[in-house]
Amino acid sequence: MGGADPSAMARGFRLSAELVAGVLVGAMIGWLLDRWLGISPWGLIVFLLLGFAAGVLNVMRAAGVAPHNRID
Numbered sequence: 001m002g003g004a005d006p007s008a009m010a011r012g013f014r015l016s017a018e019l020v021a022g023v024l025v026g027a028m029i030g031w032l033l034d035r036w037l038g039i040s041p042w043g044l045i046v047f048l049l050l051g052f053a054a055g056v057l058n059v060m061r062a063a064g065v066a067p068h069n070r071i072d
Contacts, residue, residue: 018062019055026051 030047034040060066 015059015062018058022053022055022058023048023051026054 026047026049027044029051030044033043033047037043057066061068
């Protein structure tokens with residue numbers, strides 16, 4: 001790894017952390033809703049998918065592929 005660009009590695013770690021965080025937060029919310037409402041496993045399934053979609057969207061925004069929605 002001697003010739004690797006440190007800024008590119010940092011960007012890669014940031015993008016992977018964005019995706020993992022979205023999935024984990026979605027799974028946590030779904031699991032909590034399952035426990036609270038007793039609807040297992042539907043909350044986990046739905047929010048895991050929503051977390052994955054949010055993570056992918058965050059990665060695309062961070063990579064500059066999708067525009068940031070900013071209200072001026």
